[in-house]
Amino acid sequence: MEPLVSTNTARPKDASVELSNVTFSYDGNKNALENISLHVKPGETIAFVGPSGGGKSTLASIISRFFDPQEGTVRIGGADVKDIPKEELMNTVSFVFQNSRLIKGTILENIRLGNPAAKKEEVQNALKAAQCMDIIEKFPKGLETRIGTEGIYLSGGEQQRLAIARAILKNSPIIVMDEAIAFADPDNENLIQEAFSQLAKGRTVIMIAHRLSTVRHADCIYVLKEGEIKEKGSFDDLNAMKGIFSNMWNDYQKSAEWKVNAI
Numbered sequence: 001m002e003p004l005v006s007t008n009t010a011r012p013k014d015a016s017v018e019l020s021n022v023t024f025s026y027d028g029n030k031n032a033l034e035n036i037s038l039h040v041k042p043g044e045t046i047a048f049v050g051p052s053g054g055g056k057s058t059l060a061s062i063i064s065r066f067f068d069p070q071e072g073t074v075r076i077g078g079a080d081v082k083d084i085p086k087e088e089l090m091n092t093v094s095f096v097f098q099n100s101r102l103i104k105g106t107i108l109e110n111i112r113l114g115n116p117a118a119k120k121e122e123v124q125n126a127l128k129a130a131q132c133m134d135i136i137e138k139f140p141k142g143l144e145t146r147i148g149t150e151g152i153y154l155s156g157g158e159q160q161r162l163a164i165a166r167a168i169l170k171n172s173p174i175i176v177m178d179e180a181i182a183f184a185d186p187d188n189e190n191l192i193q194e195a196f197s198q199l200a201k202g203r204t205v206i207m208i209a210h211r212l213s214t215v216r217h218a219d220c221i222y223v224l225k226e227g228e229i230k231e232k233g234s235f236d237d238l239n240a241m242k243g244i245f246s247n248m249w250n251d252y253q254k255s256a257e258w259k260v261n262a263i
């Protein structure tokens with residue numbers, strides 16, 4: 001256990017993220033990540049894609065120090081994450097996970113977890129940016145609606161938009177996002193895309209993408225398989241390689257076409 005009050009004093013000097021030769025194993029036997037190196041410049045968006053079990057979530061967890069790698073280093077703004085005080089690290093990196101937890105409480109309280117000192121107006125602006133106004137408007141109590149009480153049901157997409165609003169309010173320079181797997185409802189999907197674009201503005205974004213259409217504009221895409229980076233590059237670079245990514249993209253397009261034809 002680390003002491004609660006850290007004596008570490010390193011401060012990130014910008015919103016860059018750098019991994020050098022990171023190797024990590026959950027069980028000390030099989031490596032979930034093998035010799036991963038990557039460098040994300042401030043303001044860039046990178047995406048992890050690849051088959052289930054490839055190591056995407058593990059890599060995202062390591063960046064935020066949910067786990068420390070056995071080998072290699074993780075640097076944020078040039079500082080080793082092990083030397084950055086926990087609170088500073090928590091303020092620097094925000095997460096939006098597919099199943100980001102909402103607490104039992106009002107919508108206002110839920111969003112304020114991102115910044116307890118935020119004024120109501122700031123909460124409202126974050127909700128607007130995260131395309132949540134339809135959620136607020138459908139409940140008579142608006143911001144004071146209690147999540148988890150009888151008759152208050154939120155879909156996965158609505159929950160994810162509220163989690164994005166919370167991250168917008170938190171206003172940290174680095175975002176780690178585990179994109180939700182396809183939603184049945186295309187309107188919801190478009191709203192999440194827009195909410196996410198608002199969140200990504202001016203920040204460094206590390207996203208785990210399940211729908212390949214969302215990685216088109218990433219500055220760099222990393223294909224993770226068996227814990228290793230098998231391919232990396234822009235969307236066009238990877239398609240031109242005719243390797244794992246271009247196969248995934250072809251399959252993805254076929255399934256997207258199939259869905260359109262099935263309607």
Ligand SMILES: Nc1ncnc2c1ncn2[C@@H]1O[C@H](COP(=O)(O)OP(=O)(O)OP(=O)(O)O)[C@@H](O)[C@H]1O
Pocket residue numbers: 026027032050051052053054055056057058059
């Ligand atoms: N908490 C854990 N304890 C032990 N092994 C784990 C744990 N979490 C993941 N693993 C293993 O580590 C490897 C990488 O898993 P990870 O969850 O990072 O994959 P992923 O790329 O995120 O997959 P998915 O697309 O299904 O989310 C897998 O072999 C998985 O079984």
Ligand SMILES: [Mg+2]
Pocket residue numbers: 056057058
């Ligand atoms: Mg995962």
